[in-house]
Amino acid sequence: MIPEQFGYSAPTSLQEAFSLLQELGEDAKILAGGHSLIPMMKLRLATPFHLIDINKIPGLAYIREEGNTLKIGALTREVDLEESTLIHDKYPIFIDASKLIADPQVRNFGTLGGNIAHGDAANDHPAVMIALRAVVEISGAGGSRTVAIDDFFHGFYMTAIEQGEILTEIRISRPQSKFGSAYHKVERKVGDYATAGVAIALGMDDKGICTYAGIGLTNVNATPMRAERSEAALIGTNLNAEAINLAARHASEDCQPSSDLRGDEEYKRHQ
Amino acid sequence: MKKTINIKLNGTDHSVEVEPRKLLVHLIREDLSMTGTHIGCDTTSCGACTVLIDGRSAKSCTILAIQADGKEITTVEGLATAGGLHPLQEGFKENHGLQCGFCTPGMMIRAVELLGKNPNPTESEIRWGISGNLCRCTGYNNIVKAIQYASAKMRGAELPSTEPEFV
Numbered sequence: 001m002i003p004e005q006f007g008y009s010a011p012t013s014l015q016e017a018f019s020l021l022q023e024l025g026e027d028a029k030i031l032a033g034g035h036s037l038i039p040m041m042k043l044r045l046a047t048p049f050h051l052i053d054i055n056k057i058p059g060l061a062y063i064r065e066e067g068n069t070l071k072i073g074a075l076t077r078e079v080d081l082e083e084s085t086l087i088h089d090k091y092p093i094f095i096d097a098s099k100l101i102a103d104p105q106v107r108n109f110g111t112l113g114g115n116i117a118h119g120d121a122a123n124d125h126p127a128v129m130i131a132l133r134a135v136v137e138i139s140g141a142g143g144s145r146t147v148a149i150d151d152f153f154h155g156f157y158m159t160a161i162e163q164g165e166i167l168t169e170i171r172i173s174r175p176q177s178k179f180g181s182a183y184h185k186v187e188r189k190v191g192d193y194a195t196a197g198v199a200i201a202l203g204m205d206d207k208g209i210c211t212y213a214g215i216g217l218t219n220v221n222a223t224p225m226r227a228e229r230s231e232a233a234l235i236g237t238n239l240n241a242e243a244i245n246l247a248a249r250h251a252s253e254d255c256q257p258s259s260d261l262r263g264d265e266e267y268k269r270h271q
Numbered sequence: 272m273k274k275t276i277n278i279k280l281n282g283t284d285h286s287v288e289v290e291p292r293k294l295l296v297h298l299i300r301e302d303l304s305m306t307g308t309h310i311g312c313d314t315t316s317c318g319a320c321t322v323l324i325d326g327r328s329a330k331s332c333t334i335l336a337i338q339a340d341g342k343e344i345t346t347v348e349g350l351a352t353a354g355g356l357h358p359l360q361e362g363f364k365e366n367h368g369l370q371c372g373f374c375t376p377g378m379m380i381r382a383v384e385l386l387g388k389n390p391n392p393t394e395s396e397i398r399w400g401i402s403g404n405l406c407r408c409t410g411y412n413n414i415v416k417a418i419q420y421a422s423a424k425m426r427g428a429e430l431p432s433t434e435p436e437f438v
């Protein structure tokens with residue numbers, strides 16, 4: 001399968017990329033890891049007129065901590081998250097999620113920015129971002145702005161990124177309390193997209209009382225979803241079985257899964 | 272509109288004109304006539320098309336040739352040297368790690384990166400490491416053994432028994 005004809009540019013600076021985006025308008029698409037976009041182009045589900053490859057722009061791939069904030073460059077690959085000691089030690093949720101994404105070859109190329117910018121509720125990182133209450137930096141010719149993750153996903157393949165803009169950074173502020181996070185997904189086979197997935201981040205004070213709860217759900221709604229009632233059911237408790245059961249019940253009541261090849265609606269609610 | 276790209280394939284420099292939509296696997300197989308790299312699924316699932324791009328294993332059915340501009344590509348043809356077979360090739364041969372052989376070039380190339388990062392992997396790390404490569408014939412056990420054999424050989428450790436396992 002070969003994609004339809006398109007033009008190609010590989011700018012070497014963000015400024016150059018912004019001018020190209022402005023010049024080419026709506027039909028130009030950004031190429032990051034290419035592991036969502038190229039499969040879609042081969043199937044002709046996407047037929048961009050021009051690709052702007054951002055892989056030659058230096059300085060877009062990094063993982064660093066500044067004070068209490070984790071900053072991840074949009075072009076950071078899954079494999080770099082998997083292999084980062086900072087991520088291993090402090091944000092294991094990324095390891096949980098990354099190692100369940102496709103396979104090593106795909107993870108060598110797929111980027112965190114692309115995973116989110118794609119705006120697909122079947123992808124795994126959006127739920128992680130929701131659990132961690134990430135803030136996304138979006139840049140354009142006029143400068144940068146930040147968008148809270150709850151305002152980022154607008155619909156199927158639609159996000160807050162406007163024409164002419166590039167997602168440049170993901171920021172996560174770590175709660176001060178004792179903090180833990182994990183991601184779990186049910187899949188049909190290794191490397192498949194999630195039938196359903198859940199990302200959880202929890203913070204507790206010294207007395208063991210839950211002070212932070214972030215819960216994101218994968219592929220059970222048209223957009224990646226925050227389980228608000230479930231979060232509320234955990235906060236202020238000592239995370240006893242009763243609170244956890246209530247949170248789980250809320251999550252299964254509040255989601256809107258669609259039946260597809262990976263399972264029918266009832267099956268997904270049950271997860 | 273065609274563009275000229277420069278790549279190094281298995282140590283040889285090439286300057287080629289490509290359409291942006293040409294996939295890397297087609298450049299390698301059709302324009303540069305290295306047919307060791309296979310196309311199985313054409314949908315990023317089977318791993319038969321795996322090559323190394325600057326040392327990173329990649330499914331070349333999902334990379335544009337033009338993205339490889341300025342990069343070094345290694346395919347199965349680049350594994351053996353004048354000194355003989357690569358330890359992985361020897362491992363697959365000794366352990367009956369292939370039957371029809373269709374998946375083998377991709378498996379071996381993927382294992383090159385795996386052993387580069389983790390010279391002494393456990394069995395489970397090997398199985399995770401090749402989770403993007405499908406084999407319809409062997410049942411994987413002999414592939415795992417082949418990679419264990421190569422790992423031992425590359426580390427200079429004692430070679431494991433090569434009694435093949437038929438499943």
Ligand SMILES: Cc1cc2nc3c(=O)[nH]c(=O)nc-3n(C[C@H](O)[C@H](O)[C@H](O)COP(=O)(O)OP(=O)(O)OC[C@H]3O[C@@H](n4cnc5c(N)ncnc54)[C@H](O)[C@@H]3O)c2cc1C
Binds near residue numbers: 115
């Ligand atoms: C076989 C297979 C299995 C997979 N399984 C999973 C899975 O289980 N879970 C999962 O989460 N993902 C999965 N993926 C998707 C994979 O993780 C993709 O790599 C990821 O979704 C997109 O990242 P990318 O960098 O490859 O983006 P690209 O494909 O390059 O881009 C995707 C979209 O985002 C836009 N975009 C990319 N970067 C930016 C940016 N910085 N600013 C603005 N727009 C941008 C592009 O224009 C495009 O529309 C799978 C992919 C394959 C091929």
Ligand code: FES
Binds near residue numbers: 309331
């Ligand atoms: S042909 Fe590329 S993964 Fe199957």
Ligand code: FES
Binds near residue numbers: 372406
């Ligand atoms: S040996 Fe036949 S597919 Fe692996």
